[in-house]
Amino acid sequence: MKSAPRVPVLKTYKQFIGGAFPRSESGRSFVLEDAKGRPIANVCQGSRKDFRDAAVKARAALEDWSARSGYNRAQILYRLAELVEGRSDQLVAELKQQGATAAAARTEVERTTDLLIYYAGWGDKYQQIFSTVNPVASPHFVFSVPEPAGVVALIAPDEGALLGLVAALCPIVVGGNAVIALASESKPLSSITFSEVCAAGDVPPGVINILTGFRKELLPHIAGHMDVNAVVYCGDDPSERKTVETEASRNVKRVIVTGAGGEDPYRIMETQEVKTTWHPVGF
Amino acid sequence: MSVVSVERKSAPEPAWTYAPAPESADPGIRKRYGLFVNGEFVAPADGKYRTIVNPANEQPLCKVAEGSAADVDRAVKAARQAYTRVWSKMPARERGKYVFRIARLLQERSREFAAAESKNGGKPIRESRDTDIPLAIAHFFYYAGWADKLDFAFPGMRAKPLGVCGQVIPWNFPLLMAAWKLAPALATGNTCVLKPAETTPVTALKLAEIIQMADLPPGVVNIVPGGRPTGQAVVEHPGVDKIAFTGSTAVGKWIMKALAGSSKRYTLELGGKAANIIFEDAAIDQAVEGIINAIFFNQGHVCCAGSRLLVQEGVAGSLIEKLQSRMNHLIVGDPLDKNTDVGAINSKEQLEKIDRYLVIGQEEGATMWQSECPLPQHGYYVRPTLFTNVSQSHRIAQEEIFGPVLAIQTFRTAEEAITKANNTPYGLSGGVWTDKGAKIFKVTRSLKAGVIWANTFNKFDPSSPFGGYKESGMGREGGWHGLAPYVRLERV
Numbered sequence: 001m002k003s004a005p006r007v008p009v010l011k012t013y014k015q016f017i018g019g020a021f022p023r024s025e026s027g028r029s030f031v032l033e034d035a036k037g038r039p040i041a042n043v044c045q046g047s048r049k050d051f052r053d054a055a056v057k058a059r060a061a062l063e064d065w066s067a068r069s070g071y072n073r074a075q076i077l078y079r080l081a082e083l084v085e086g087r088s089d090q091l092v093a094e095l096k097q098q099g100a101t102a103a104a105a106r107t108e109v110e111r112t113t114d115l116l117i118y119y120a121g122w123g124d125k126y127q128q129i130f131s132t133v134n135p136v137a138s139p140h141f142v143f144s145v146p147e148p149a150g151v152v153a154l155i156a157p158d159e160g161a162l163l164g165l166v167a168a169l170c171p172i173v174v175g176g177n178a179v180i181a182l183a184s185e186s187k188p189l190s191s192i193t194f195s196e197v198c199a200a201g202d203v204p205p206g207v208i209n210i211l212t213g214f215r216k217e218l219l220p221h222i223a224g225h226m227d228v229n230a231v232v233y234c235g236d237d238p239s240e241r242k243t244v245e246t247e248a249s250r251n252v253k254r255v256i257v258t259g260a261g262g263e264d265p266y267r268i269m270e271t272q273e274v275k276t277t278w279h280p281v282g283f
Numbered sequence: 284m285s286v287v288s289v290e291r292k293s294a295p296e297p298a299w300t301y302a303p304a305p306e307s308a309d310p311g312i313r314k315r316y317g318l319f320v321n322g323e324f325v326a327p328a329d330g331k332y333r334t335i336v337n338p339a340n341e342q343p344l345c346k347v348a349e350g351s352a353a354d355v356d357r358a359v360k361a362a363r364q365a366y367t368r369v370w371s372k373m374p375a376r377e378r379g380k381y382v383f384r385i386a387r388l389l390q391e392r393s394r395e396f397a398a399a400e401s402k403n404g405g406k407p408i409r410e411s412r413d414t415d416i417p418l419a420i421a422h423f424f425y426y427a428g429w430a431d432k433l434d435f436a437f438p439g440m441r442a443k444p445l446g447v448c449g450q451v452i453p454w455n456f457p458l459l460m461a462a463w464k465l466a467p468a469l470a471t472g473n474t475c476v477l478k479p480a481e482t483t484p485v486t487a488l489k490l491a492e493i494i495q496m497a498d499l500p501p502g503v504v505n506i507v508p509g510g511r512p513t514g515q516a517v518v519e520h521p522g523v524d525k526i527a528f529t530g531s532t533a534v535g536k537w538i539m540k541a542l543a544g545s546s547k548r549y550t551l552e553l554g555g556k557a558a559n560i561i562f563e564d565a566a567i568d569q570a571v572e573g574i575i576n577a578i579f580f581n582q583g584h585v586c587c588a589g590s591r592l593l594v595q596e597g598v599a600g601s602l603i604e605k606l607q608s609r610m611n612h613l614i615v616g617d618p619l620d621k622n623t624d625v626g627a628i629n630s631k632e633q634l635e636k637i638d639r640y641l642v643i644g645q646e647e648g649a650t651m652w653q654s655e656c657p658l659p660q661h662g663y664y665v666r667p668t669l670f671t672n673v674s675q676s677h678r679i680a681q682e683e684i685f686g687p688v689l690a691i692q693t694f695r696t697a698e699e700a701i702t703k704a705n706n707t708p709y710g711l712s713g714g715v716w717t718d719k720g721a722k723i724f725k726v727t728r729s730l731k732a733g734v735i736w737a738n739t740f741n742k743f744d745p746s747s748p749f750g751g752y753k754e755s756g757m758g759r760e761g762g763w764h765g766l767a768p769y770v771r772l773e774r775v
Contacts, residue, residue: 129438132748132762132763132764134744134746134747134748134762135746136742136744136746136747137421137744137746138742138744140739140742142744142747144747144748144759144762144764149752150731229753238544239544241543241544242543242544244543245539245540245542245543245544246539246540246543246544248539248543249536249537249539249540249543250536251708251753251754252532252535252536252539252551252553252753252754252755252756252757254757266437266440266772273733273752274733274748274750274759274764275727275732275733275734275735276733276734276735276747276748276749277727277734277735277736277737278734278735278736278737278739278742278747279723279737279738279739280737280738280739
């Protein structure tokens with residue numbers, strides 16, 4: 001007797017907030033379609049409240065994450081690379097579903113893995129590259145070190161569904177910040193799968209939060225949030241940029257407008273503050 | 284609420300009097316200054332001049348051109364031309380030599396500049412002589428040396444200048460702020476349009492004389508004095524590539540909005556409400572001196588002033604008593620007298636603002652105590668003031684007063700001190716006083732502020748970066764970190 005064909009299990013794509021996978025509190029979702037207009041998945045349409053919830057989780061996670069050693073943060077990023085490698089078939093399949101060719105999808109996943117390893121290695125090195133001991137003219141020992149800016153909002157690039165997000169995320173996270181990322185609007189699936197990688201890895205809950213939804217709707221709320229210290233905007237839309245920069249002025253947020261990320265330690269410094277400490281020298 | 288009351292205030296101290304010791308150097312202030320554009324002093328387009336007042340006696344000091352949007356435009360064009368034709372093409376070593384010249388020429392005339400600074404801004408001559416002017420000179424000298432070493436500054440990258448920098452500076456450290464802005468910009472190959480504060484343009488215009496004497500190519504530095512509309516014209520001018528601003532957080536936010544959507548870069552050095560934390564195991568007498576320096580230096584017109592004092596409960600009573608005694612010995616008066624500790628408030632407007640906060644503090648329930656010193660009959664002065672019974676929500680504990688007014692709170696544990704210190708939208712500076720090294724590092728790492736002084740306060744050096752977290756601004760000035768805001772990095 002021939003058995004009935006097995007029905008595949010479809011995946012529910014949810015947001016990643018504080019280490020959990022809730023749907024949008026708003027109950028909204030939108031249908032993601034492939035190039036031929038066939039529905040691929042329902043995706044959460046994240047709300048302003050989802051962002052605020054994520055900001056609370058990120059703030060709560062910040063103290064522990066920023067106090068961890070660079071060595072520890074490096075190992076956690078490295079672990080993410082291991083997990084991405086292990087899930088590469090799934091990630092490739094998803095990229096293809098969202099329109100990439102097989103070869104491009106494979107390359108993107110490989111580059112994502114390599115970039116995670118690249119930034120993992122900076123975890124305990126960028127501090128030395130960007131710190132100074134200052135030769136002041138008075139009898140003081142004075143040094144300046146980078147410290148994480150705090151809670152960082154990331155508007156991920158629309159292109160490069162996986163690599164774009166991870167390339168922008170790595171320099172923020174390795175530097176001890178907590179991040180709330182708004183995934184690519186047109187290709188959000190890989191971001192959600194990446195968040196599963198984060199949950200399976202040792203990233204503490206709240207350090208990486210990933211929302212899906214509509215940029216135009218969420219941008220002003222993200223950039224205007226009073227408990228976010230910096231916003232990294234990956235894009236080149238002049239009106240979006242103006243919105244981000246205008247709203248950011250409310251609490252003097254650092255605004256970083258940037259393109260596709262790559263191997264660049266200076267990107268780490270974009271979401272760092274520099275703290276200078278003075279100590280008298282003498283008895 | 285602080286449990287400390289000021290009832291235990293010490294008996295009046297014996298009045299110490301000193302014979303006057305006035306600074307004798309001629310400040311060399313002209314009767315009238317034009318704008319400094321393209322290497323020359325020129326008349327403003329609409330012929331308007333502002334009367335500059337000596338805040339120590341309310342007498343007019345000189346007249347200074349009030350730059351209009353047309354004047355700013357002229358200055359930006361001169362700066363652009365100087366950038367493309369001369370400054371960006373000049374070998375870095377030669378560029379550096381010009382900046383060195385400025386430092387050396389200033390050094391030769393430092394006494395004159397100190398007298399002018401005190402006369403225009405009201406700060407004690409001891410401070411302008413020993414702090415403002417020497418630090419300004421040191422800044423030029425420090426950054427001059429960077430000009431031909433930029434290839435070694437950013438590993439893997441080549442540093443390119445940005446172009447024309449618009450720089451808007453405040454009235455509390457007029458020449459020093461001009462130096463903080465101009466020195467790194469020039470050394471990295473940019474040209475500048477500088478707008479001094481409306482009440483304190485004198486030393487910037489005297490610096491223009493130095494720049495002429497140094498024979499800087501015309502247009503490399505342009506100085507356009509004026510009020511807020513002049514600053515606005517600089518910020519909004521489409522020919523400016525980068526804005527550097529030092530001033531209030533409110534104006535900083537306005538600048539961010541004004542620049543939103545443009546490709547101009549900006550750095551902001553804004554307000555502060557620094558906590559100065561005194562632990563029980565601190566050397567209390569030294570700490571008292573540190574508190575005095577933290578809040579009364581430059582009449583408290585200091586963005587990084589230690590305007591909130593957090594004292595551990597066990598020593599609060601005795602420390603406040605010593606502090607009051609010390610405050611009673613502060614000499615408030617003629618800025619040009621070498622005995623003066625606290626000079627004149629910079630302007631009538633600022634005096635009124637401080638006075639408003641004295642009323643607000645009392646209305647909100649805090650207890651005010653002021654030193655008993657005599658004040659001059661004319662001019663703008665405030666007695667050194669402290670408030671006790673201050674709670675975290677009081678406006679005098681939250682808002683920047685920018686005057687000689689100290690808000691005192693107490694704490695029990697280090698954690699409480701850190702929480703209170705960080706409970707502010709600002710994050711410019713902070714202080715910690717303790718004899719225990721490990722505690723210093725724990726606390727300084729926990730404070731969310733850009734500059735932390737341990738067992739000292741209000742120390743500055745050109746080799747040391749300065750700038751804030753949160754609403755105290757972004758970017759750093761000074762040191763290696765201070766180069767970054769003035770360069771574009773390209774991969775080698």
